[in-house]
Structure formats: structure tokens, C-alpha cells
Amino acid sequence: MFTVQDGINGNEKKALPIHIWLPGLEWIEEGCLQQVRNLSLYPYAVKQIALMADVHQGFGMPIGGVMATKEVVVPNAVGVDIGCGVAFCETKIEMDRLDRNVLEKIVHTAMNRIPQSFSHHKTPQISNCVKVFMKENQEEKRHPTIWSELNASFYQMGTLGGGNHFIEFQQNNEGKLCFMIHSGSRNIGYKIANYFNQVARKNRKRWESKVPDKMELDFIPVKSEEGQSYIKWMNLARDFARESRLHMMKALWQVFKEKENLIVEAPILDVHHNDVNRETHDGELLWVHRKGAVKASKEEKAIIPGAMGMNSYIVKGLANPRSFESCSHGAGRNMSRKQAKKQFSQQQVTAKLAEKQVILGKRKMNDIGEEAPEAYKDIGFVMEQQKDLVLPWQTLSGKVVIKG
Numbered sequence: 408m409f410t411v412q413d414g415i416n417g418n419e420k421k422a423l424p425i426h427i428w429l430p431g432l433e434w435i436e437e438g439c440l441q442q443v444r445n446l447s448l449y450p451y452a453v454k455q456i457a458l459m460a461d462v463h464q465g466f467g468m469p470i471g472g473v474m475a476t477k478e479v480v481v482p483n484a485v486g487v488d489i490g491c492g493v494a495f496c497e498t499k500i501e502m503d504r505l506d507r508n509v510l511e512k513i514v515h516t517a518m519n520r521i522p523q524s525f526s527h528h529k530t531p532q533i534s535n536c537v538k539v540f541m542k543e544n545q546e547e548k549r550h551p552t553i554w555s556e557l558n559a560s561f562y563q564m565g566t567l568g569g570g571n572h573f574i575e576f577q578q579n580n581e582g583k584l585c586f587m588i589h590s591g592s593r594n595i596g597y598k599i600a601n602y603f604n605q606v607a608r609k610n611r612k613r614w615e616s617k618v619p620d621k622m623e624l625d626f627i628p629v630k631s632e633e634g635q636s637y638i639k640w641m642n643l644a645r646d647f648a649r650e651s652r653l654h655m656m657k658a659l660w661q662v663f664k665e666k667e668n669l670i671v672e673a674p675i676l677d678v679h680h681n682d683v684n685r686e687t688h689d690g691e692l693l694w695v696h697r698k699g700a701v702k703a704s705k706e707e708k709a710i711i712p713g714a715m716g717m718n719s720y721i722v723k724g725l726a727n728p729r730s731f732e733s734c735s736h737g738a739g740r741n742m743s744r745k746q747a748k749k750q751f752s753q754q755q756v757t758a759k760l761a762e763k764q765v766i767l768g769k770r771k772m773n774d775i776g777e778e779a780p781e782a783y784k785d786i787g788f789v790m791e792q793q794k795d796l797v798l799p800w801q802t803l804s805g806k807v808v809i810k811g
Contacts, residue, residue: 409430414444451626456474468486472699486699488681500583534561573809652677678701703724707726714786716808768810
């Protein structure tokens with residue numbers, strides 16, 4: 408970790424200190440550096456800016472960035488996939504007892520049960536969080552643009568999505584079968600995020616914004632009616648994402664029971680990496696925005712997945728105050744999707760996975776190059792950079808990966 412004082416340019420005395428968990432600035436691409444500079448000069452940010460080892464360019468705020476404010480929330484500092492995160496469970500089943508044919512049959516059935524990419528369920532699913540929200544927050548009908556999306560969300564519950572979202576069957580240090588699911592709040596979260604970012608933009612004059620338009624980091628005062636609404640809707644999207652991962656985990660359990668008569672139910676660890684929380688740091692109540700970063704308080708467990716077919720980690724937090732008690736949310740991209748798709752063919756990616764004896768479940772293969780392991784930073788490198796943020800607790804090797 409190193410610290411940049413006086414801004415990225417070295418001559419900005421008003422800039423907040425930037426703590427960076429990388430060997431040097433040369434590890435950060437130019438577009439991301441500009442976003443980092445913006446954060447350090449953001450008029451409503453306090454204390455410091457923290458950048459995780461998996462940092463890369465996002466929209467407005469870098470993915471892998473952590474920022475705290477006192478009286479405002481910033482929709483683009485949370486991102487469009489509110490509540491995106493990872494669920495994990497460790498079973499009592501020995502991985503070795505499941506041969507390739509069995510796993511392939513299970514993958515086939517699981518893919519028919521759990522919609523991927525842009526697909527949704529054909530019938531509405533149960534969503535307790537949406538049901539409760541609609542019952543207890545009738546006043547939120549004042550936002551008809553997003554209220555009207557709630558009925559559609561029942562069809563999105565328990566769907567994987569695409570991009571870097573995945574379901575993996577993994578083997579832990581003790582040879583046990585484990586499940587890991589990376590997914591978010593689907594279309595409902597996307598609509599909520601975009602809606603409130605537009606609310607923030609439209610009210611710049613009313614809220615006497617000091618934020619330059621080009622930063623794309625418009626805010627909403629927490630105490631305003633709109634701020635209170637954003638927090639409610641953000642919490643809904645976060646709860647939806649968590650419930651959706653639980654829905655998919657239960658679907659996997661059911662497939663194993665039906666196909667192999669195996670009981671694989673186990674306690675679930677679930678962590679978010681796109682949200683804003685009310686937290687106390689150095690005795691001050693702050694709104695901590697984590698965009699592609701995970702809370703890593705003392706002894707708190709977190710999940711850090713690697714690229715597909717690579718190792719992933721369960722870790723315990725060290726509560727480092729310089730990172731606002733945060734750690735990386737994964738390996739982090741080291742090239743754009745467009746560049747990766749151009750550089751890595753379907754044949755190259757599938758050959759790489761076959762070499763590692765990893766089973767891949769994916770319906771449309773034309774974009775698989777975007778998720779090539781080489782398109783991401785080495786997870787071992789990322790873990791090495793954040794030894795003062797987390798301690799590895801379990802190492803997991805990927806055996807099966809389902810992608811949208």
C-alpha cells in the first residue's frame with residue numbers, strides 16, 4: 408500500500424489522501440486515474456479515498472473504490488448493480504465422489520432451472536423483500552417510474568444475469584464441495600440506480616451542488632425526501648440481490664437432491680460489494696460508499712472470487728482504518744471487455760478451462776472471450792497486495808463454472 412498526498416498531479420493541496428493497495432500508479436489505467444483524481448477533490452468526501460488492488464475504471468467512480476461522506480449519498484458511487492455480491496456455502500460432500508458425467512448432468516439441469524444472461528423466469532417467483540416493501544412503503548408510489556418496475560422484479564428473482572456473474576462448484580482445502588454464486592439486483596437494481604442518479608442530476612441547482620458536471624458524481628442530501636427515498640430503494644435492491652442468491656442456492660441444492668439424492672444444504676455466507684452504509688469511523692458517523700469493495704471489519708468473513716477456473720478465497724477482515732475496513736471484491740479486470748473479446752477466442756478460453764479440467768456451462772459462447780482468465784488480474788497478486796486488510800481463511804479451486 409502507498410499513499411498519494413496533494414492529489415494525483417502532486418500539486419492539489421485540497422485533495423484528500425489516496426490510499427492505494429497496488430505497487431504504484433503505473434498499475435492504474437489513465438481513465439481510472441482521472442476518476443481517482445475526481446474522488447480526491449470531491450467536495451463532499453471526507454477523511455481519505457481508498458483504492459483496492461482490483462481497482463479499474465467504472466462510471467463516475469472507479470470499481471474497487473471506497474469513499475465516505477457525511478450528509479450526502481452518491482448513486483454513482485454505489486453503481487448500477489446495487490447489492491451485487493457473492494454467496495458461498497460449504498457442504499459435507501467430498502468433491503471426489505462426483506465424477507465428470509455426474510457434474511455435467513447437474514450443470515445441465517441447473518441451467519434449465521436458473522435463467523442466465525437477460526432471461527427471466529416465465530412465472531413470478533416469491534420475493535419476500537419486494538412483497539414487504541410494497542406493503543410498508545406505499546408513499547414510495549411518488550416515484551412511479553420505479554414503482555411500476557416492482558411487479559416485473561418477481562420474474563427476475565433467482566436469475567443469474569450475465570457479464571462476470573457466475574455459479575461455481577468449488578473444492579476447498581479439505582476436499583469438500585462448495586458453491587459460490589456471484590450476482591446482483593438484476594434489472595430492478597439497474598432501474599433504481601439510474602432513476603436516482605437522474606434525480607441527483609436534475610436537482611443540482613436546487614441543492615447548490617459544488618460538483619463539476621464532468622465528474623458524473625451527483626449527490627442527494629440524506630435528509631431530503633429524495634435522500635430518504637434513495638436509501639429505502641437502495642436497501643430494497645440490496646435485499647433483493649441477497650434473496651436472489653439464496654433463491655439460486657436453494658435451486659442448486661434441489662438439483663443435487665433430485666439427481667444424486669445428496670443433501671447439500673449448509674449455512675450461507677453472503678456479502679455485498681456495491682452499496683452505501685451508515686458506519687462509525689474514528690468516532691464519526693459516515694456514509695461509506697463501496698463500489699466493488701467488501702466490508703472487512705475485525706474477524707468478519709468476506710468472499711474474494713478469482714477469474715473463472717482460478718482460485719477464490721474466504722477471508723477474515725483486519726479492520727484497517729485506512730481502507731474504511733474494506734478489501735477487494737475480486738481479481739479486477741486488467742483489460743476492457745472489448746479488448747478481451749478481440750484478444751481471446753472461444754477456442755482459447757475453452758482450451759484453457761479444459762486444461763485445468765474445469766467444466767463450463769454457458770449457452771451463448773460468442774462473448775466468452777470477455778471473461779477469459781487473462782482478462783483479469785492474477786488473484787494471487789491481488790491477495791498479496793492486501794495482506795494488511797484481510798487474512799486468508801479458505802482457498803477454493805473452481806471445478807465447475809456456469810456463466811450467463
